[in-house]
Amino acid sequence: MSLLDQLAAIVGPGNLLNTAADMAPYLVEERGLYHGSAVAVARPGTTAEVAELVKACVQDSIAIVPQGGNTGLCGGAVPSDGALVISTERLNRIRAVDPVDFTLTAEAGCVLASVQDAAAEVGCLFPLSLGAEGSCRIGGNLSTNAGGVGVLRYGNTRDLVLGLEVVLPDGQVWNGLRALRKDNTGYDLKHLFVGAEGTLGIITACVVKLFPAPRETATALVALPDPAAALAILGAARRASGDAVTACELVPRIGLEIGIAHVPGVRDPFDAPHPWVLLVELSSSRPGGLKDALESVLTEALESGTAHDAVLAQSEDQRRALWKIREGVPEAQKKEGGSIKHDVAVATSRVPEMIARCTPAVEAALPGVRVVAFGHIGDGNIHFNLSQPVGADKAWFIAHWERMNRIVHDIVADMGGSVSAEHGIGMLKRHEMARYKSATELELMRRIKNAIDPDGRLNPGKILP
Known part of the structure; x- marks a missing residue:
């Protein structure tokens, strides 16, 4: 039996794709920067099928590229030549929701919005929220340690996971689907696989934390003279609300202007233009007091000159309209031609x-x-x-990508920051790792990779330079 026949027998009729047309959507990343090729795309429906696929690839020395929603921005899910893509799209069951433990168990192919909805059905919140939540999958969120707009309050994806189920590079299944809040029995293995971008194992299911659903939300857009003013308002809002700030998002004037030009529904709520605007949102499962707290913060900021103007949402429609300003920036940038992106982080106090x-x-x-x-x-x-x-010509501009990276990343590194805050490394930033990670860190990462995946079978060419 050929390898393709063996793989088809594992996943069943219609779930092994090997024609150019069928495989095409799985071979290119979101921005079109990277194009790959594969021997086939397998769509397993169970963890056992994933394990059998891996074992078959071991026998034939075939590389494996796990893929979720393929919404990443760094080429981390693009296959290398001759690899098998294992898509998790059919691993899409919510296995359990427990509102007493405040946990949810989901398979890796569940769309993030579906996980959010399953939590909401029992009066809970799964707080991971990002622009691609209608198409990205929870396994990919875990594999890239996705961030989003709620990190300030709830942390990155890593902070939201309690347990994992993982298929290892030899086809063994590690069942770590434990819902324990406290487990001090040696190495915390799940954290090896969160953020590893599928280079150490294939995440097939997870147990994640839930929170009480918000019963009150207060949202405001604040006009500012500079980013330093944003930090002053953030600090005041955290203190006034009992640390109930859920999101704090900065948008420059140009971001608002291109949004108005290209994104339906985006408008400037202020009478005059301002250099910066800040979206601040507070939320709590205990109703009462948040709007008053935020209004007090805004009043003080306006009186002191820290803020130039402010709009406090009075309805859900107004709240959505304010969020549209922030959410419209990436969409608008696409309409403005080429965009060289830097997903960087420094200590909050040093952002200005x-x-x-x-x-x-x-x-x-x-x-x-x-x-x-x-x-x-x-x-x-x-x-x-x-x-x-x-x-300008788009191709000419994009040709400056590496030079612009060097300028921005060198400054961020000099400030003790990170050149990848929430998007991962993939192929896009592999060589940046060699420049900005210490030799000791890289050696430790290589030792872990070699210990778990000595043949380099899982997602080759990603993360490590």
């Missing part, structure tokens, strides 16, 4: 300094470049994106 240092540096290196620095200022993660000069 980082923006102030990086902006003139890139503008001097590439006249006309438009800096669109936006995102999660509350946790120190800014998407320091660069839009091409007006009228």
